[in-house]
Amino acid sequence: MPDALSPTVHADHFAVFGLSRRLHLDLAALEKEFYRQSRKLHPDRFARAAATEQQAALQRTSQLNDAYRTLAEPIPRIAYLLELEGVRRRDERVDADGGRANQVPTELLEEVFELNMALDEARSGGLDDPGTRRQLAEAQEDFQSKLGTVDTALLERAAAWDRARDAGESGGEILQQISGLLDRRNYLQNLLRDVAAVLSPTP
Amino acid sequence: MSYSDKVIDHYSNPRNVGTLDKKDPNVGTGLVGAPECGDVMRLQLKINPETQIIEEAKFKTFGCGSAIASSSLATEWIKGRTVSDALAIKNTDIVRELALPPVKIHCSVLAEDAIKAAITDWKQRHTEAVLAPAETAKA
Numbered sequence: 027m028p029d030a031l032s033p034t035v036h037a038d039h040f041a042v043f044g045l046s047r048r049l050h051l052d053l054a055a056l057e058k059e060f061y062r063q064s065r066k067l068h069p070d071r072f073a074r075a076a077a078t079e080q081q082a083a084l085q086r087t088s089q090l091n092d093a094y095r096t097l098a099e100p101i102p103r104i105a106y107l108l109e110l111e112g113v114r115r116r117d118e119r120v121d122a123d124g125g126r127a128n129q130v131p132t133e134l135l136e137e138v139f140e141l142n143m144a145l146d147e148a149r150s151g152g153l154d155d156p157g158t159r160r161q162l163a164e165a166q167e168d169f170q171s172k173l174g175t176v177d178t179a180l181l182e183r184a185a186a187w188d189r190a191r192d193a194g195e196s197g198g199e200i201l202q203q204i205s206g207l208l209d210r211r212n213y214l215q216n217l218l219r220d221v222a223a224v225l226s227p228t229p
Numbered sequence: 230m231s232y233s234d235k236v237i238d239h240y241s242n243p244r245n246v247g248t249l250d251k252k253d254p255n256v257g258t259g260l261v262g263a264p265e266c267g268d269v270m271r272l273q274l275k276i277n278p279e280t281q282i283i284e285e286a287k288f289k290t291f292g293c294g295s296a297i298a299s300s301s302l303a304t305e306w307i308k309g310r311t312v313s314d315a316l317a318i319k320n321t322d323i324v325r326e327l328a329l330p331p332v333k334i335h336c337s338v339l340a341e342d343a344i345k346a347a348i349t350d351w352k353q354r355h356t357e358a359v360l361a362p363a364e365t366a367k368a
C-alpha cells in the first residue's frame with residue numbers, strides 16, 4: 027500500500043510540501059504538488075481500504091488543505107512563519123515582557139484616530155456635507171497607497187529574510203520588522219474597510 | 230462568544246465618553262492601539278497638580294465591545310482618585326471585573342496602557358509648562 031496511509035504529522039506546513047522555511051515560494055510548483063498529493067489521498071482510492079486507512083487519508087487531506095491555504099497567499103504565509111518562529115501568536119504579538127508590544131508608531135495611531143473621528147461624523151449624517159465626503163475619499167486613497175507601500179516593504183523584507191536564512195543567519199531582527207509591518211497593515215485594512223462601508227453602504 | 234452583562238452595560242451605556250482640551254497643561258492624553266485587531270483608544274485625564282487627583286476622565290475608543298467597556302470602566306475607577314492609585318490599576322483587575330474571556334485580554338491591556346500613557350503625557354506636559362516660562366526668560 028502507498029505510504030500515504032500513515033497519518034504522518036508533518037513538522038510544519040512547509041514540510042507538507044517538502045519545503046524548508048522560506049518566504050518566497052514557487053507557486054506553480056506548490057499548486058502542482060498540492061494536486062498530486064490530493065489525488066493520491068482521494069477518498070475514491072480508499073473506498074475499499076480499512077476504516078483506519080480511510081481515516082488517515084482524510085486526516086492527511088485536511089492537513090494538506092490547511093497547508094496549501096496558508097502557503098499559497100503571501101500574507102497568511104508570512105503571518106504563519108512569524109508564528110512558527112515564535113515572533114507572534116495567532117492573534118497577538120509576543121514580546122520579551124510577556125506578550126505586549128505597543129510599538130505602533132504614534133503618528134499612525136493619530137492618523138487612525140483622526141480618520142475614525144471623521145468616519146464617526148460621517149456616519150451620524152455628516153456625509154451630506156460634500157467636504158466630509160471629499161475628506162473621506164481622500165483618506166481612502168491615502169490609506170490605499172499606504173497599504174501598497176507596506177506590501178512592497180513586506181515583500182522586500184521577506185526576500186531579505188530568505189537571504190539571511192540562506193546565509194545561515196537567524197534573521198530575527200528582520201522578523202521583528204516584518205511583524206511591525208503586519209501591524210501597520212492591520213490598521214490600514216480596518217480603516218479601509220470602515221471607510222468603504224461609510225462611503226458606499228451596502229443596504 | 231458572548232459578552233458578560235457588565236460588558237454589555239458599559240458598551241450600551243458607556244460612561245465618560247468625550248474629549249478634553251489637549252492644550253490644557255493639566256490634561257494628559259494617552260493614545261494607544263492594539264495592532265493585532267487594529268483598534269485604537271484615546272484616554273484623557275485632567276489632573277490637579279497640587280493634589281494629584283484626577284478630576285476628569287474622558288475616553289473615545291474605536292474598537293470592540295470589550296475595549297469600549299474596559300475604557301469606560303477605567304474612567305469610572307480613576308475619576309476622583311490619585312495618580313498613584315490610577316497607576317496601580319492592572320489589566321487583570323479589568324479582566325476580572327468584566328469577566329473577559331482570554332481572547333479579549335488584549336482589550337483590557339489597551340485600557341491599562343492608556344492610563345499609563347495619559348499620565349506620562351500629563352507629567353511631561355506639566356513639567357514643560359513649569360519650565361517653559363523660565364526658558365522664555367532665558368531666550
Ligand code: FES
Nearest residue numbers: 266268293296336
Ligand atoms: S478586539 Fe481589539 S481591542 Fe478588543
